[in-house]
Structure formats: structure tokens, C-alpha cells
Amino acid sequence: MRFSLTASLVALLMSGPALADVSLRDKAKELFQPIPSTPPAIPGETATPEKLALGKMLYFEPRLSQTHDVSCADCHNLSMGGVDGGKLSGGHNAQLAGREVLTVMNAIFNKSQYWDGRASDLADQVVNSVMANPKAMLKTRGGPMPINPTEHAAAKQRAVEQFKRIPDYVTAFKKAFPEQSDPVAYDNFGRAIALFEATLITPDAPFDRWLKGDDQALSDAQKEGLKLFIDKGCATCHNGVNVGGAMFARFGVVKQPAAEFLPADDWGRFAVTKAIADKYAYKVPSLRNVELTAPYFHTGATFDLRKAVAVMGESQLGAQLSADEIDKIVAFLNSLTGRQPEVVLPILPPRTGPPVAQAQ
Amino acid sequence: MRFSLTASLVALLMSGPALADVSLRDKAKELFQPIPSTPPAIPGETATPEKLALGKMLYFEPRLSQTHDVSCADCHNLSMGGVDGGKLSGGHNAQLAGREVLTVMNAIFNKSQYWDGRASDLADQVVNSVMANPKAMLKTRGGPMPINPTEHAAAKQRAVEQFKRIPDYVTAFKKAFPEQSDPVAYDNFGRAIALFEATLITPDAPFDRWLKGDDQALSDAQKEGLKLFIDKGCATCHNGVNVGGAMFARFGVVKQPAAEFLPADDWGRFAVTKAIADKYAYKVPSLRNVELTAPYFHTGATFDLRKAVAVMGESQLGAQLSADEIDKIVAFLNSLTGRQPEVVLPILPPRTGPPVAQAQ
Numbered sequence: 001m002r003f004s005l006t007a008s009l010v011a012l013l014m015s016g017p018a019l020a021d022v023s024l025r026d027k028a029k030e031l032f033q034p035i036p037s038t039p040p041a042i043p044g045e046t047a048t049p050e051k052l053a054l055g056k057m058l059y060f061e062p063r064l065s066q067t068h069d070v071s072c073a074d075c076h077n078l079s080m081g082g083v084d085g086g087k088l089s090g091g092h093n094a095q096l097a098g099r100e101v102l103t104v105m106n107a108i109f110n111k112s113q114y115w116d117g118r119a120s121d122l123a124d125q126v127v128n129s130v131m132a133n134p135k136a137m138l139k140t141r142g143g144p145m146p147i148n149p150t151e152h153a154a155a156k157q158r159a160v161e162q163f164k165r166i167p168d169y170v171t172a173f174k175k176a177f178p179e180q181s182d183p184v185a186y187d188n189f190g191r192a193i194a195l196f197e198a199t200l201i202t203p204d205a206p207f208d209r210w211l212k213g214d215d216q217a218l219s220d221a222q223k224e225g226l227k228l229f230i231d232k233g234c235a236t237c238h239n240g241v242n243v244g245g246a247m248f249a250r251f252g253v254v255k256q257p258a259a260e261f262l263p264a265d266d267w268g269r270f271a272v273t274k275a276i277a278d279k280y281a282y283k284v285p286s287l288r289n290v291e292l293t294a295p296y297f298h299t300g301a302t303f304d305l306r307k308a309v310a311v312m313g314e315s316q317l318g319a320q321l322s323a324d325e326i327d328k329i330v331a332f333l334n335s336l337t338g339r340q341p342e343v344v345l346p347i348l349p350p351r352t353g354p355p356v357a358q359a360q
Numbered sequence: 361m362r363f364s365l366t367a368s369l370v371a372l373l374m375s376g377p378a379l380a381d382v383s384l385r386d387k388a389k390e391l392f393q394p395i396p397s398t399p400p401a402i403p404g405e406t407a408t409p410e411k412l413a414l415g416k417m418l419y420f421e422p423r424l425s426q427t428h429d430v431s432c433a434d435c436h437n438l439s440m441g442g443v444d445g446g447k448l449s450g451g452h453n454a455q456l457a458g459r460e461v462l463t464v465m466n467a468i469f470n471k472s473q474y475w476d477g478r479a480s481d482l483a484d485q486v487v488n489s490v491m492a493n494p495k496a497m498l499k500t501r502g503g504p505m506p507i508n509p510t511e512h513a514a515a516k517q518r519a520v521e522q523f524k525r526i527p528d529y530v531t532a533f534k535k536a537f538p539e540q541s542d543p544v545a546y547d548n549f550g551r552a553i554a555l556f557e558a559t560l561i562t563p564d565a566p567f568d569r570w571l572k573g574d575d576q577a578l579s580d581a582q583k584e585g586l587k588l589f590i591d592k593g594c595a596t597c598h599n600g601v602n603v604g605g606a607m608f609a610r611f612g613v614v615k616q617p618a619a620e621f622l623p624a625d626d627w628g629r630f631a632v633t634k635a636i637a638d639k640y641a642y643k644v645p646s647l648r649n650v651e652l653t654a655p656y657f658h659t660g661a662t663f664d665l666r667k668a669v670a671v672m673g674e675s676q677l678g679a680q681l682s683a684d685e686i687d688k689i690v691a692f693l694n695s696l697t698g699r700q701p702e703v704v705l706p707i708l709p710p711r712t713g714p715p716v717a718q719a720q
Contacts, residue, residue: 060439062437062440062444062445068445069444074434077422078705079420079705079706079707079708080422080708080710080711081710084422084429085422085428085710085711291710292710293710294710294711294712295711295714303711303712303713303714340707342704342705343704343705344702344703344704344705345438345439345702345703345704345705346439347439347700348439348440350440350441350445350651350652350653350654351440351445351654351655351663352654352663353663354655354663
């Protein structure tokens with residue numbers, strides 16, 4: 001009897017941390033989901049090997065720009081967490097983009113694309129970034145979009161014509177879209193690239209392994225950080241499979257951040273919806289791989305993740321986080337770094353001519 | 361007897377093409393060698409997996425530039441035959457380089473690097489392109505070099521200091537150079553990248569398979585093109601394993617080419633040797649993968665390989681090649697396209713801060 005009591009007591013003492021894990025995990029599982037181990041399907045699209053091969057070629061294709069020297073991979077660098085890590089990105093004619101580049105990794109899990117959510121899916125994001133005509137709005141499946149002339153700046157019809165002159169691309173488009181009679185077509189660029197981008201996922205982060213039941217995958221500090229992340233309210237917006245990417249929120253909802261973080265002249269989502277409530281609202285970015293995606297905020301205002309956490313605590317939650325709390329939250333955030341996709345560089349068709357000057 | 365005579369006659373008739381192959385091959389083997397199937401060694405260097413891994417990381421590393429946005433891979437694009445295919449390449453601050461980019465593929469087999477041969481080996485080429493200080497000559501193992509501020513423009517000591525602040529690079533340099541106490545050092549960037557670049561070779565071109573005895577590897581037109589290439593004198597300069605890359609030659613030795621091909625203000629190798637004989641002399645470029653490396657000449661003046669062959673015939677050999685001769689020579693040149701290396705993108709350490717402004 002005494003023996004069995006002692007044994008029970010030992011079992012109880014030993015189950016202490018395990019019980020805490022179970023309770024924290026239950027709470028976490030209501031808020032977050034792990035990145036799946038295989039790429040998700042895009043509704044209405046079949047990811048054939050031919051479409052994926054074409055999408056990968058186009059992702060690395062500098063000719064998908066007015067001057068034939070800006071590819072998706074330039075700013076969404078797959079060696080660097082899917083970002084370029086510069087303060088602001090240089091596109092066509094070395095013009096700076098208006099906002100910090102968002103990562104392509106796990107972007108398939110975001111509910112919308114861009115900081116202002118102006119693209120509803122990856123295919124729309126692709127054509128919005130690649131094509132440019134400052135005199136017109138771009139018509140997409142998500143509705144009309146303002147044009148971004150600072151990225152690839154390829155005029156729609158001109159881009160299509162130029163690819164039709166590259167025999168290996170004509171073949172690749174035919175194989176990817178065998179049911180179409182004229183497959184080198186505007187929409188197909190976005191469809192193929194989106195399918196390739198959907199393969200750029202980063203499973204097996206320590207946090208995901210822990211969510212699935214591996215108690216050892218997180219350190220104690222990381223578990224405490226996760227608890228703080230939930231209890232302080234970070235997870236109110238940063239949740240779901242991407243720990244973000246699912247909603248919009250006003251930046252500075254409790255306290256106005258400094259102008260370096262939130263410049264007055266960029267009104268965020270207001271430009272898309274024209275709703276006063278969306279003034280200074282931005283997409284809540286995914287925190288997946290946040291360790292790899294400095295600098296932070298839509299302004300790229302800091303490379304310091306501790307600083308970014310402090311600013312968010314203050315501006316969004318009205319909380320002055322202590323140095324210890326910030327350390328723990330950052331420790332948790334570092335557990336969101338997953339296995340980066342292994343990408344073999346595609347071999348692109350040879351150049352057949354210089355970029356053709358575009359009609360304005 | 362009659363039977364045996366007929367058999368001999370048939371054998372003789374059948375051996376006609378085979379004999380021609382043998383004779384052409386014997387001649388070709390005196391002039392050319394196939395690309396080996398494995399990367400060549402660099403004298404004095406051991407290509408450990410750790411050095412190769414570091415070299416690959418650095419090759420794709422945008423932080424190896426003043427503004428942290430120009431990597432080797434940007435202009436020497438491994439998806440596009442090792443060139444960028446633009447007319448002239450944009451480097452630091454989108455400045456145009458002075459001459460058309462030369463391919464990194466098989467560059468290890470060239471006797472010198474750059475159009476003017478100012479670097480004696482790949483390691484020197486790397487530090488010359490990466491480092492920049494307009495007030496000083498760069499001291500390399502090949503002697504002092506003029507500086508090119510238009511490429512990566514990273515100041516020597518500043519670049520080294522910045523890499524010392526990235527923990528994963530400190531580890532990678534230590535593993536690559538375990539015998540050194542302070543391995544994040546200037547020369548080691550060039551050594552590691554050169555070792556990686558030596559793996560960028562393109563074996564198994566149809567021409568190489570034919571050189572090794574496979575009669576079917578070249579079409580009849582390609583064999584006739586090869587014969588013309590030898591008989592007309594192209595192979596006098598374009599020979600060896602790289603079908604070029606082994607010597608310098610004055611451009612316009614028989615007839616001055618048009619200014620678009622040979623602008624008067626670029627004196628070529630003269631800038632390196634100050635010898636009058638080297639005025640307008642350039643390295644004879646390798647013709648390996650020439651199908652993939654348009655546009656052509658140090659000016660990138662044409663994307664049309666037929667045009668390039670015609671200009672060379674006229675200016676270097678005093679020959680007006682017929683359309684049929686040009687077709688056959690181009691058919692032969694297209695047989696120089698080898699198997700492109702399969703490159704898995706490296707994963708680079710996360711950004712730890714913005715580029716540090718350089719002292720002037």
C-alpha cells in the first residue's frame with residue numbers, strides 16, 4: 001500500500017510537466033495547425049509535373065519583366081526564406097518597391113496576398129507583380145487591381161508575344177496546358193507559377209513537431225514563449241496554419257507606432273477598399289520562418305526581432321513587454337522555422353533576342 | 361571470287377563515311393579535347409565537401425556586395441548557361457558593366473579570366489569582381505589589378521567584417537578552412553567560390569560524344585560545319601578543351617569590324633599589358649554552350665549567332681562565308697551544348713542587419 005502510494009506520487013510528480021504540455025498543447029491546437037508535409041491543392045487546378053516544371057521555369061525567368069532582368073526569384077529568394085532581406089526591394093529600373101517584400105514560403109496558406117491583400121490568390125499576385133501598365137487597372141479574377149509599375153513592369157500582351165517567340169516555352173506551355181489551342185496565354189503564367197509556389201512550404205518546424213506530440217521539440221523557454229504569445233494576445237491575430245496571414249488589422253490599434261514603422265502616407269488596405277476602417281490596416285503577416293525574414297514590418301524598419309516584438313506589444317496590445325518576456329517570445333518564434341524546400345535550379349531556354357521596347 | 365570482290369566493294373562503299381569520320385576525328389582530336397566528366401582539380405587546393413558547400417553559399421550570396429543585393433549568380437545565372445543574357449550586365453547601383461558577361465560554365469578550363477585576361481585564375485576573378493575600392497589597385501596572386509566598381513563593389517575589409525558577424529558563416533568558414541585560426545579572410549572567399557565554380561562544367565556535348573567515337577552524335581551538317589570550322593581557320597584560335605579561352609587575339613586582324621562590335625574607346629587587353637600589340641586584343645572566348653550565351657562579342661552587339669559567325673569570318677579570316685557555310689558552322693557550334701550542371705540552391709544564413717555604409 002505504501003509502496004503503491006509512493007509509486008503513484010512519483011507518477012504524479014513526473015506527470016507535472018507532461019500535464020502542462022498537454023494543457024498548453026490543447027490550447028495551441030485550437031489556435032494553430034502544423035504545415036502539412038505535402039503541398040496543398042489549389043482549387044480547380046491539377047498540379048501536373050508539366051505545369052510544375054513550367055511554373056518553376058517562369059519563377060526563375062528574368063524575361064518575365066520589361067527589361068528581361070527581374071525574376072520572381074530575385075526578390076523572393078528561395079535561398080533566403082523566400083525574401084530578399086533588403087530594406088525595400090529593387091524592381092524594374094532599380095525602382096524601390098513601396099513596401100517590404102513578403103515571403104513566398106507558405107504563401108499558399110495566406111487568405112490573401114500583399115500587405116494590403118489586393119490579390120485574393122497567388123495567381124492574381126503573380127500577374128499583378130509581373131504585368132504593368134500605369135494607364136490601366138489590371139482585371140483579375142479577384143476584381144480590378146491597381147498596377148505596380150515598380151516590380152517586373154512587363155506589359156501584358158507584349159510579354160505573351162515575346163514568350164511565343166521562344167520555341168522551348170511554346171513546347172512547355174503546350175505540355176502544361178494540353179487542352180488549350182493557344183496555351184501561351186496571359187492567365188497561364190499566373191496559374192503555372194502559383195502551382196510551383198504552392199510547393200514552397202516549410203514543414204517540420206520544431207513548433208509543428210511539438211504540436212503533433214513531440215514534447216522535446218520545444219525548449220522550456222520556447223514553451224513559456226508560446227504561453228506568453230497566447231496569453232498576451234499575439235495569437236488573436238497571428239493564428240492558423242501560418243501563424244498569421246488570415247486577416248487584416250490596423251497597425252497602431254492601441255498606440256500609434258513611430259513614423260519609421262508606420263509612415264503617414266501609406267494608408268495600407270484603405271487603397272483597396274476605400275473604407276475608413278481600413279486606414280492603416282495591413283494583412284497580419286505570417287510568422288512562419290520569421291527568423292529568416294528580417295527586416296520586419298511593411299517598412300522593413302528593423303532587423304531586430306526583439307525590437308519588432310516590443311513594438312507590436314506596445315502598438316497592438318498596449319503591453320510593455322519585459323526583456324525576459326521578449327526573449328521567451330522570440331525563442332518561441334524561432335521554433336517556427338521549418339525545413340526549407342530543396343529546389344533544383346531549372347534550365348531556361350536560351351535568349352533569342354533583346355527585350356522588345358513596349359508601347360506606352 | 362566475284363562474291364568476295366562484291367563484298368569488298370560493298371565494304372569499301374560502306375566504309376566511305378566511316379573513313380571520313382575517322383579522318384575528320386583524327387584532325388579534330390589534334391585540336392580539341394572533350395570536357396571531362398568530373399570537375400578538374402585546382403592546383404594547391406583540396407575540394408573538400410565543406411569548401412564546396414561554402415563556395416556555393418557565397419556564389420549565391422547577395423551580401424557579397426556593397427548594398428547586399430548583387431550575387432555572382434545574378435549575372436552568372438546557372439539557369440541560363442552561366443550568363444545573364446542581357447546586353448550589358450547591371451551591377452552595384454544598377455551601373456552597367458563595361459563588357460558583356462562571360463559564362464562561368466567551364467571557365468575553369470580558360471587560361472585566363474575576363475575579356476582582357478586581367479585575372480589569371482578564378483579566385484583572382486572573384487575578388488576582382490566582388491571587391492572594389494576606386495582609390496586603390498587590388499593586389500592579387502596574379503599581380504595588381506585595376507578595380508571594377510560597377511560589379512559587387514564590396515570594400516575588402518568591410519566585407520570580411522560583415523561576414524564575421526554572421527554566426528553561420530563563421531562556422532562554415534571554420535569547417536572549410538580548419539587549419540586556419542582566422543578563416544573568415546579575404547582570400548578564402550575567392551578560394552571557396554573558385555572551387556565551387558570548378559564544378560560548373562558541361563560534359564557530354566554531342567561534339568564530345570563524337571570526339572570519343574560515337575559517329576551518330578553529330579549530324580552530317582554538323583560534321584561539315586566542323587570541317588569548315590577547321591579548314592576556314594576558326595580553330596586556329598578557337599581550340600582546346602574550351603574551343604577557345606586559351607589565347608588573346610586582336611579583334612579585326614584582317615578587317616576592322618563595325619563600331620557596334622568594336623567600339624574605339626575600349627582598347628581591350630592593352631589596359632592590362634600596355635603593349636601596343638595588345639590594342640584591341642581580347643581573350644578568344646570559349647564557344648562551349650555558345651547556343652545558350654547570346655548576345656555575342658564583348659559588346660553583346662548581336663543575339664544572332666549566324667551574324668556573329670559572319671562578322672568573325674570577315675574580320676578575323678578575311679572570308680565572306682556563304683549562307684550555307686554559316687548554317688553548317690552554326691550547326692556545328694550547336695553541338696557544343698553540354699549537359700548543364702544540376703544545382704540545388706543553398707540555404708543561406710538569415711540577415712542579421714542592413715549593409716554597413718563603407719568608408720570612402
